[in-house]
Structure formats: structure tokens, C-alpha cells
Amino acid sequence: SQTIHQWPATLVQPVGSPLSLECTVEGTSNPNLYWYRQAAGRGLQLLFYSVGIGQISSEVPQNLSASRPQDRQFILSSKKLLLSDSGFYLCAWSVSGGNGYTFGSGTRLTVV
Amino acid sequence: AQSVSQHNHHVILSEAASLELGCNYSYGGTVNLFWYVQYPGQHLQLLLKYFSGDPLVKGIKGFEAEFIKSKFSFNLRKPSVQWSDTAEYFCAVNAPLGFQKLVFGTGTRLLVSP
Numbered sequence: 001s002q003t004i005h006q007w008p009a010t011l012v013q014p015v016g017s018p019l020s021l022e023c024t025v026e027g028t029s030n031p032n033l034y035w036y037r038q039a040a041g042r043g044l045q046l047l048f049y050s051v052g053i054g055q056i057s058s059e060v061p062q063n064l065s066a067s068r069p070q071d072r073q074f075i076l077s078s079k080k081l082l083l084s085d086s087g088f089y090l091c092a093w094s095v096s097g098g099n100g101y102t103f104g105s106g107t108r109l110t111v112v
Numbered sequence: 113a114q115s116v117s118q119h120n121h122h123v124i125l126s127e128a129a130s131l132e133l134g135c136n137y138s139y140g141g142t143v144n145l146f147w148y149v150q151y152p153g154q155h156l157q158l159l160l161k162y163f164s165g166d167p168l169v170k171g172i173k174g175f176e177a178e179f180i181k182s183k184f185s186f187n188l189r190k191p192s193v194q195w196s197d198t199a200e201y202f203c204a205v206n207a208p209l210g211f212q213k214l215v216f217g218t219g220t221r222l223l224v225s226p
Contacts, residue, residue, distance in 0.1 A: 032213075034213065034214070036216075043118075043202060043216050043217055043218035043219040044156075044202060044204075044216035044219070045216075046213055046214070046215065046216075049213045057213075059213075090156065092214070094214070100161075101146075101158075101214055103155060103156045105155055106155065
């Protein structure tokens with residue numbers, strides 16, 4: 001069966017520290033992968049999406065970056081976190097054509 | 113750029129009241145449309161989706177939505193809400209032949225009082 005793993009579930013990091021959030025997908029190949037951020041009052045904002053290994057599209061200018069080193073692995077990173085990076089980060093995948101999406105359980109990041 | 117508008121940011125209803133949440137999108141081509149729900153402390157769940165065919169789509173828990181192409185709308189409805197419907201509701205759109213990324217609206221927080 002197809003599953004998506006996202007970790008950690010919660011994270012508290014000081015300002016200026018690095019970040020690495022990992023998302024892996026099982027049971028499918030060549031998925032489209034997405035990173036979303038949910039901030040209070042702003043809904044779900046698409047940050048990055050990837051249609052293949054090494055192919056990353058950035059949706060909004062920000063302090064974050066994404067990488068896809070393997071087909072079913074999607075990593076969200078930052079070299080130096082800002083307070084404004086706090087939020088709830090969701091990973092998702094879909095098949096080509098985008099007829100269905102599966103979301104991970106999310107990571108709540110608090111930058112202090 | 114593609115966008116989704118949910119004009120109701122907060123809705124408060126009493127149990128048994130009828131619900132309609134508005135959703136409008138901006139894209140001239142063929143679209144897939146979705147409504148997701150996030151109950152307090154839980155993951156995002158799919159309520160219903162429209163790809164093609166009958167523009168009136170029925171989803172889980174008594175929800176339905178109607179796609180009106182001429183109005184670029186996909187409003188969510190439920191004839192009689194329950195306290196357990198308290199949640200945040202998100203409309204989303206993608207284009208199977210165009211942008212495959214899922215674009216969300218800002219969400220509507222629904223509070224149903226018993």
C-alpha cells in the first residue's frame with residue numbers, strides 16, 4: 001500500500017539554527033512531491049514541488065530550500081531559521097496528473 | 113497565477129443549520145477541484161473531489177459540492193450541520209493538463225455550537 005512518512009512531528013529550534021525535515025513515500029514510484037506550510041490565518045501555502053529527482057520548483061521566495069536526492073525522498077532545509085519560519089509543514093505526494101493527493105501527518109516547527 | 117478564494121474565513125452555526133461555504137478559483141482551463149477538512153488536532157482529510165461528469169458531487173459525512181463552470185465556483189454544502197463538523201475547511205484546485213500542483217484557499221473555520 002502507499003504511505004507517506006514525515007518526521008519529526010514537532011520541533012523547537014532556536015533562531016539561526018539549521019533545519020532538515022524529511023519526507024519519504026512508499027508504495028509508488030516517480031511521484032510528484034510537495035511541501036506545504038500552514039500558518040495561522042493563511043491557509044496552506046505551497047512552498048516547493050518536485051516532479052522528479054533533482055527537479056525542484058520554488059513557489060515563494062523564502063528562507064527555505066528543498067531537495068530530492070532519491071525518487072521517494074523529499075527534504076526541506078534551512079541554513080539559518082528565522083522566527084517567521086514557525087508553522088506547520090506538510091509533505092504530500094500525488095501521481096502524475098494530480099488526481100489524488102496524500103498528505104503526511106505534518107511537522108509543527110516552532111522557532112524561538 | 114492560479115488562485116483559490118474562500119471568502120468566508122470564520123463561520124459560526126447552530127446544530128441543524130444549513131451550511132454553504134464559498135470557493136472560487138481563477139483558471140480558464142480544465143480543473144480538478146477538491147474540498148479538504150481538518151478536524152482539531154487531526155490530519156488533513158479529503159471530503160470530496162470533482163474531476164469530470166456530474167457537477168454535483170457527494171462526499172463523506174453528508175457533504176456535497178456543486179461545480180459551476182461559468183462562475184468558476186465549487187461551493188460546499190451540507191443541509192444540516194452537527195457539532196462534530198467543527199473544523200477548518202479548505203478548497204483546492206489543480207489542472208491535470210496544466211499546473212499539477214494543488215493550490216489551496218486560505219480556509220474557512222467552522223464552529224458549530226450544540
